[in-house]
Amino acid sequence: MSGADEIVHQPTRLRIMSALNALPRREMMEFVRLRAITGATNGNLGSHLATLEKSGYVTIAKDFVGKRPRTRVGITGPGRRAFQGHVAYLREMLEDGGGT
DSSP: OOOOOHHHHSHHHHHHHHHHHTSOTTOOEEHHHHHHHHTOOHHHHHHHHHHHHHTTSEEEEEEEETTEEEEEEEEOHHHHHHHHHHHHHHHHHHHTTTTO
16 A cells, blocks of 8 residues: 655645646646635645645646736646545545554
8 A cells, every 4th residue: 555645635735636636637727716615815825835836746827817917726747646646545544444
């Protein structure tokens, strides 16, 4: 059995990765939508996204729509594999009765 991914395991990051993993490949989600899904504050979400970006699990794109700034987030191939591996680990834990 493989271990938990300590980057993905944190609850807010797990919610972020779950939301992004549900997107079709190469699609991105706007920061404000991700904030609503996770229930995180701007600063908290930004901090978790920075950790995920540093790990190579997400990519962040900043641009403008008219004169308004827009931040979008997408899951990378390695991020998708890390998330799926972590979900597999959690399923194994449940099937094994939590390792007890």
